[in-house]
Amino acid sequence: MPRAAFAIEQSRLNDRTEERALITRVLSGDRVAARQMYDAHAPRVHRLIYRFVGDTDLAKELTQDTFVRAFAQLGTFRGDAALSTWLRQIAVRTTSNGMRKVKTFRRRETDLDEAHPIGVTTRRADPDLRARLASAIDALPDSLRLTVVMHDIEGYTHAEIATAMGVAEGTCKSRLFDARAVLRKALAEFADFKD
Amino acid sequence: MMSNNDEFDSFEELMRDAARTYHTPPEPPLDEMWRGIDREHFGAAAPAGVVRVRSSIIAAAGIAAALVVGVGVGRYVFPARAVDSPRATDLVIAREPQPRDTMGVFVDGAYEAATNRYLGQTVALLASLPREARTGDASTRLVAQATELLTTTRLLLDSPAARDPELRGLLDDLELVLAQIARLPSTQRTSELDLITETLKQRDVVPRLRIAVADIASSND
Secondary structure (H helix, E strand, C coil), X not given: CCHHHHHHHHHHHHHHHHXXXXXXXXXXXXXXXXXXXXXXXXXXXXXXXXXXXXXXXXXXXXXXXXHHHHHHHHHHCCCCCCHHHHHXXXXXXXXXXXXXXXXXXXXXXXXXXXXXXXXXXXXXXXXXXXXXXXXXXHCCCHHHHHHHHHHHHCCCCHHHHHHHHCCCHHHHHHHHHHHHHHHHHHHCCCCCCCC | CCCCCCCCCCHHHHHHHHHHHCCCCCCCCHHHHHHHHHHHHCCCCCCCCCCCCCCCCECCHHXXXXXXXXXXXXXXXXCCCCCCCCCCHHHCCCCCCCCCCCCCCCECHHHHHHXXXXXXXXXXXXXXXXXXXXXXXXXXXXXXXXXXXXXXXXHHHCCHHHHCHHHHHHHHHHHHHHHHHHCCCCCCHHHHHHHHHHHHHHCCHHHHHHHHHHHHHHHCC
16 A cells, blocks of 8 residues: 555544544543534534525524434444544434425415525525526425535535435436536526536 | 626536535534533433533622622733732632532622633633644734733632532643643744643643533523
8 A cells, every 4th residue: 555545544544543432432421522523523514504504593403403413323323434424414314304394384384386495585586697596506406406515515426425315326416417407497598608 | 786697608617606605604603503402412411520500500799799800900910920920819809608509519690701701712712722833923912811811710710610620620721721821932832832732632621611611601591
């Protein structure tokens, strides 16, 4: 094994060992360790959730739910994958369920035909292409939107997205393809893309 | 308003732009979220040895006020001798209140505010350490702040607050770290700061500080 690769592998092993030690402390009820774990992962989790929901309060609530669940289920974490991967799975599941509840709630309150897609703001009248894209992403079905957000906005790989969403990598690729097709169509009358 | 429709030649370019502009995340409210998580996960059954600071447990107001005044007086009167001076017991009224609860935690509004302010300032100072170590920018201001906070730490250690074993342990560690910073020589500050940063990591000082701040904040909710 080349020296650089060996060093990376070694550092990965050390990280995993430290991670295991931290998990053991959290499981024994150590709040300091729990806070350390939270500090290490919460910014990334919150970022992903916010990108998806686009709402400050909702992102905060879903991030909290993610960690409450994670701490409650930490004993079931087997360590096959990195802790960050496991947390991302919980975050995606929590966010998807949360959004479903929000939609159901809103559906009860408003006529579905007139309901705006969930997101921060509606920009229907805005002529700006950037804003039209944002509206088009907001209007995508959740599974497509999550795929676009994770891949194109947050830069996750198909493998990472597939693991987080619990689907095959091929499904993830085809969702991204579909999502982009919908977005292109939504923007077609406003832009003449060269690609 | 000018449209940016001509700005993007390709769809890919527009998507790359979206990575910067679509639902741009704000700074995560870490402490605020942690309070909720802490309450839900640990709130019902805090592990043994963890004492949560609660506003419902109120100490004698006079003692707390004296502590706050003492901290203030200490800051103005004795800033220069802070580093090498013994603990400033002379600034605190010696009479201690009788505990009103079985856990012996002494907190009231005025005391909470002083402790919270102190912890907040200490978090800010310690959080700036890695950056200062990296840039080699350990300033005189940093040393002055540490000296000031060290005085407050010693006042708190001599106050009823130190009866809470969690807080006392934290204050002991902070005293050590702040004294190290306060004694930093004007040369070689960067390497010294690296060592201090390492100490902070090993002793989990910053997470413990954050928990203490969250405890006090949640007691005010």
